[in-house]
Amino acid sequence: MSGGVDSAVAAARAVEAGHEVVGVHLALSRMPGTLRTGSRGCCTIEDAMDARRVANLLDIPFYVWDFSERFKADVVDDFVAEYEAGRTPNPCMRCNEKIKFAALLDKAIALGFDAVATGHYATLVDGPAGRELHRASAWAKDQSYVLGVLTEEQLAHCYFPLGDTPSKELIRAEAEERGIQVAAKPDSHDICFIPEGDTREWLSEHLDREPGEIVDESGDVIGTHDGARGYTVGQRRGLQLGRPAVDGNPRYVLSIRPVSNQVVVGPKERLAISRIAGGRYSWAGEPGIDPGVAFSCDVQIRAHADPVPAVARLVEIDEAERTELHRADASHEIVVDIDLALAEPLLGVAPGQTAVLYRGTRVLGQFTIDRALASAEPGTELHVEEMSVAAPTMSV
Incomplete structure (x- = not known):
């Protein structure tokens, strides 16, 4: 329970569905006295108090779990290291991967809970081969992209009660009807640990300029x-x-x-890209796909970007062609080419961004971009000069 309206309504729906629900707020800030300013910042002491008031209204137990050390190591420090390497990271992806659906989920399962429920707008489907992650019913609010880091095993312990709700306005109206005080609370914007919104100024305090x-x-x-x-x-x-x-x-x-x-x-x-390459990849399930054989998919490189058609395959890394961008223990990479007959080239692709692969509405997996091949000059790679932080490679 972040203290926002989405997680409040998600908790209310879980209670209404008959589940035994316990509210948990994550203390992620290294400065617990931090207060929220309008739509800037999250996980503040004010947010914790808002979440507690909702839990009291729903008559469910409520706890605050301190994950600030883990958050700093896995999200904040990673963010700094990526910028130091010339990348543009997505800390929300790292937070979902390392905190909300790793540290939090692991602790919940160890304590005997069945699942972690959140206010994300995404849909879970129990398919013939296991749990599947799909887009929300309304693409305008869909958040499956930032959940693309989840594995099939993690999805088996997730619950997204808002996936079939087509708009935030309906969620706010429902919250008001339920008497939830945060019904009109502004959404959080910007990076949560940079509440002022000035990433460059924040980085100047953490990196030598x-x-x-x-x-x-x-x-x-x-x-x-x-x-x-x-x-x-x-x-x-x-x-x-x-x-x-x-x-x-x-x-x-x-x-x-x-x-x-x-x-x-x-x-x-020269920003137009026909192929991207990267690492830190994971799968959310493979629906009858042999990744060693070329398969069609769509690739999305930003949370609100349009997906574009692509072709992907898993290939063994040629040791003679291994570069500093391949991790020493990486034996395979995924090569994915944008189908330029069906899509415009991707623009402004930055190392550090996350690319999520889809088939239809279903998430297949994700990876972190390391380099890109320009459409303007076939055979010319961009964004790889002197990269100082190596990563396992998945190519798109």
């Missing part, structure tokens, strides 16, 4: 920056370039080079 060069793809210096780690692929604003492009068009960040401390910029068309 060293001035360096902004270069074009030919290596010509066209500007300077005050710290490469504050930039992300696809960024246009704040570049402060010394001279305009020859064609007069704006330039975008194409890649970050942590070792040489350079930011590479170029035209928008």
Whole structure:
């Protein structure tokens, strides 16, 4: 129970369905006295009090579990390390993977609970081969993307009571009817441990900021920056370039080079991607798929992005072609190519983003992007220069 309206209604529906429900709020902040400011921040002391009031209304036991140490190690420190390596991480994915459906779920099962229920908008289906994760009934509110890190074994112990509700407005109306005080509480935005919303300023307090060069793809210096780690692929604003492009068009960040401390910029068309590669992959179940044989799927690279058609297959890593981006113990990778006959190239793909694979509405699995192949120049890879943090590789 986060203290928000979604988890409050999810708990109420679980009680109404006849389950024995216990409310749990996760204390994740290293500063427990932190208060919430409007829609900024979450997991604050104010949120904990809101969650307790809902639990009292529902007449269910309520506990606060302190996972702040685990959260710092698995989410915050990982976030910093990824930016230090020139990546743009998704901390919400890491939190779901490492905290809500690993640390929390493991503790719940150890205590004898059957499942963890949350206020996520996603649908669970008991299929012939096990539990399946599908999109919510309304794609506009669908949150299956951020749940793509869940494995088939974890899904067997999940419960998402809001999956069939088509809008947040209906959830708020239901909460008001139930007398839940947080019915009108604003949704949380931004990264929860950066409540001010200024990621670059926050990173400057956790990473050394060293001035360096902004270069074009030919290596010509066209500007300077005050710290490469504050930039992300696809960024246009704040570049402060010394001279305009020859064609007069704006330039975008194409890649970050942590070792040489350079930011590479170029035209928008160079952001178009036909293949992406990455690691940290997991499966949410394989519906009759032999991953060693090419299979069709859709790939989604952001929470609110449109999925695009792709073809994937699992291949053995050729030792002669192994790069620093492959983990030493990784023996296979998944290669997935965007079907450009059916879809536009992906734009602004940044290392560190999560790509989730779907078949129809069903989630197949996910991976973290390490590098990308540009559509504009076949055979030219972007975003891999001098990557300093290696990862197991899954290619798309």
